[in-house]
Amino acid sequence: MRLDLFDLQLVLNIVETGSLTKGAERSAISLQACSERIKKLEQRYAVSLFTRHASGVKLTLAGQTLTEHAQQMLKQGRQLEQAMAPFAAGLNSNMVLWCNSSAQSEYLPQLLPQYLMQNPNVQIELKEAESNEIIAAIEQGTAQLGLISGFFKSSRLQTLEFADDPLVLICPQTHALAGHAPIQLAQTLAYPFVGLMQYHSLQQSIETQARLLGCSIQYRLRLPNFAAIAQVVANGVGIAIMPKRAALRLQALYAFHFVDLTGDWANRKLLLTARSFDGLALAYQHFSQFLIAQHHTLQRN
Numbered sequence: 001m002r003l004d005l006f007d008l009q010l011v012l013n014i015v016e017t018g019s020l021t022k023g024a025e026r027s028a029i030s031l032q033a034c035s036e037r038i039k040k041l042e043q044r045y046a047v048s049l050f051t052r053h054a055s056g057v058k059l060t061l062a063g064q065t066l067t068e069h070a071q072q073m074l075k076q077g078r079q080l081e082q083a084m085a086p087f088a089a090g091l092n093s094n095m096v097l098w099c100n101s102s103a104q105s106e107y108l109p110q111l112l113p114q115y116l117m118q119n120p121n122v123q124i125e126l127k128e129a130e131s132n133e134i135i136a137a138i139e140q141g142t143a144q145l146g147l148i149s150g151f152f153k154s155s156r157l158q159t160l161e162f163a164d165d166p167l168v169l170i171c172p173q174t175h176a177l178a179g180h181a182p183i184q185l186a187q188t189l190a191y192p193f194v195g196l197m198q199y200h201s202l203q204q205s206i207e208t209q210a211r212l213l214g215c216s217i218q219y220r221l222r223l224p225n226f227a228a229i230a231q232v233v234a235n236g237v238g239i240a241i242m243p244k245r246a247a248l249r250l251q252a253l254y255a256f257h258f259v260d261l262t263g264d265w266a267n268r269k270l271l272l273t274a275r276s277f278d279g280l281a282l283a284y285q286h287f288s289q290f291l292i293a294q295h296h297t298l299q300r301n
Contacts, residue, residue: 003044005077007037008070011049014038015067018056041066093283096125098134098146101202102165102243103270105226107147115290122283130201138275145284147291149205150269159271160292167206167266168247168258170230171239175257182260189215192238194229195222206241209265230254 006027014023014034024034042049049063059067099108104126116122129137131152137143139156147162169188171177177188189210195217196203203222210217220238223229226246233240234254247258261267272291274280280288 005074007041008074010034010037011041011063011067011070012074014050014057015059015063018058020050020057093119093122094125095122095145095283095287096127096143097287098127098129098137098143100131100134100147100149100270101128101196101200102149102246103147103162104128106165106243106245106249107163107270111291111294115287119286122287124287128201130204133201135273138273141275144274144280145288146273148271148273150271151205151265154273157273157275158277159273160277160288162270162272162291162295165268165270166244167241167261167268168244169239169241169261170233170247170256170258172233172236173255173257174236175239177239177259178257180259182262184262185209185266186213186215188239188241189213189217192218192220194232194238194240195219196226196229197222197224202242205265209263226250227253230256 010023010027010029013026014020017023017026020034020038021031024031027034029037038049045062045066047062047066048060049066050057051060097108108126112124116124127143131148134143134146134148135152135154135157138146139154148159149165150159150161169177169183171191175191177183177191180187185206195206198204207217221232223232226242227250229240229242230247230250231254232238234256241261244258244260247256250256251258272288274284274288277285277288
């Protein structure tokens with residue numbers, strides 16, 4: 001016999017009315033059906049739930065124990081129904097994921113279609129920003145979830161590792177740096193660069209590193225995306241810095257060479273961050289779990 005919430009509610013109705021007959025009426029079943037259900041419950045647990053007397057029924061000690069658990073289980077059942085109702089109704093979940101330019105262009109286009117197909121009532125807005133801007137927004141409560149460079153730290157936020165995201169130098173195949181071993185940024189700054197537009201967070205990060213070295217980057221051209229940069233670099237216009245993942249993808253299309261960069265700022269990781277992952281709304285928690293679960297998949301690609 002399976003435990004039926006209807007039977008538990010029947011027991012409570014009998015307790016509240018003090019009568020099998022009235023309990024059956026409240027449950028909208030016949031007295032015979034009521035008696036049979038109570039008998040099966042008693043047989044299941046090998047106990048007597050009620051004692052009969054002239055004015056009705058009273059609970060036995062076993063019946064009192066069952067009643068206490070029945071109240072808890074019925075309450076949990078109502079809570080479960082409330083929790084499931086939004087999904088049954090197809091209620092939409094709108095989320096905003098803040099991310100740096102590398103996450104937006106190289107990782108999320110691969111992952112988000114899978115998530116959105118699995119969750120048809122979800123809408124996700126991507127908001128690109130510099131990692132330190134994302135941290136500030138989450139600390140201030142204007143953002144919930146972000147993907148940032150591991151180079152940036154905040155003691156007020158929680159982080160989970162999302163992906164390795166090193167930066168490399170790309171250059172024409174005949175360039176003086178083409179056969180170079182891994183190099184430091186300082187060794188590249190004497191050459192003209194091709195860069196992203198000024199508003200791109202990655203380019204701002206590279207320029208910040210150059211200023212820390214007391215230098216400025218000489219740009220021959222600024223372009224809106226990594227594909228355009230790779231094409232121009234392959235044609236010999238200058239050198240550029242981009243995520244290694246983007247360089248590997250674009251090297252199949254354009255003839256350029258890439259060189260690993262040294263330094264913590266270049267050998268970065270992408271981190272998923274929030275003020276408290278356990279404190280996120282359920283939709284954000286589910287999305288966060290999906291993103292982190294993709295870590296090993298991303299490392300293989």
